[in-house]
Amino acid sequence: xxxxxxxxxxxxxxxxxxxxxxxxxxxxxxxxxxxxxxxxxxxxxxxxxxxxxxxxxxxxxxxxxxxxxxxxxxxxxxxxxxxxxxxxxxxxxxxxxxxxxxxxxxxxxxxxxxxxxxxxxxxxxxxxxxxxxxxxxxxxxxxxxxxxxxxxxxxxxxxx
Numbered sequence: 001x002x003x004x005x006x007x008x009x010x011x012x013x014x015x016x017x018x019x020x021x022x023x024x025x026x027x028x029x030x031x032x033x034x035x036x037x038x039x040x041x042x043x044x045x046x047x048x049x050x051x052x053x054x055x056x057x058x059x060x061x062x063x064x065x066x067x068x069x070x071x072x073x074x075x076x077x078x079x080x081x082x083x084x085x086x087x088x089x090x091x092x093x094x095x096x097x098x099x100x101x102x103x104x105x106x107x108x109x110x111x112x113x114x115x116x117x118x119x120x121x122x123x124x125x126x127x128x129x130x131x132x133x134x135x136x137x138x139x140x141x142x143x144x145x146x147x148x149x150x151x152x153x154x155x156x157x158x159x160x
Contacts, residue, residue, distance in 0.1 A: 023059070024157035026070040028080045033156065036115060043084050043110035046117045046147060047139075048077035048154050060120060060137050063090040064108065070157060072120070077154040084112040091137040093122060102135040117147020 031038045038044075047062060049072065062069040062078060065087040072078055089108040094101055102123075110116060123136040142150065 024071060024073040024076040024078070025160050026078050026080075026157040027068055027160050028070070030079050030156055030159055031081050033079070037113065038081060040113045041084075042081040043112060044079065044081050044115045045108070045110065046077055046079050046115070046151050047072065047089075047120065048118075048150055049074060049120045050150075058094050061092040061094070063088075063092075070160070072157060075154055076157045077151050078157050079151075082110060084110050086110075089118070089139065091120065091139065093135050093137045095135045102137065104137050104139070106139045115144065115147075117142040117144065117151065119147075119150060 031044065036044070045064070047069075049060070059071045059073045061071055064080065064082060069080055070078055086107070086109045089106040090103065091106070092101055092103045106118075108116075119140045119142055121138050121140065123138050
């Protein structure tokens with residue numbers, strides 16, 4: 001039986017890891033995806049994670065200023081419309097009991113009639129596990145074509 005343990009352990013852990021995969025939930029209304037922008041006096045923001053495998057079983061809480069947008073997991077995107085202007089996009093990566101949470105702030109300045117695509121990547125610092133920036137969620141503003149392509153590969157986050 002002891003010989004089977006190394007073989008059986010991975011088979012038992014894979015379903016457990018899949019069951020723990022992060023799930024998304026959007027708390028603000030998702031605008032119609034049939035149009036690029038529902039109102040030209042607003043700006044639209046898309047947010048998704050890259051195809052990076054790091055941190056995929058953990059979720060990220062998303063805030064636009066003081067507004068809780070929702071929780072973003074793997075393979076999905078969030079989309080919301082907002083009044084134009086400046087705000088802070090706050091992301092909190094929930095790293096679990098071993099890693100702890102990591103937070104980042106991004107200057108979110110939007111102009112009416114524009115659409116913004118952001119991708120999130122989890123920063124790796126394997127050389128220094130005590131680094132405060134380890135697991136920090138980094139945002140990248142994408143060109144419209146690359147953003148549409150990335151969003152097209154994802155599903156919309158379920159609305160709460």
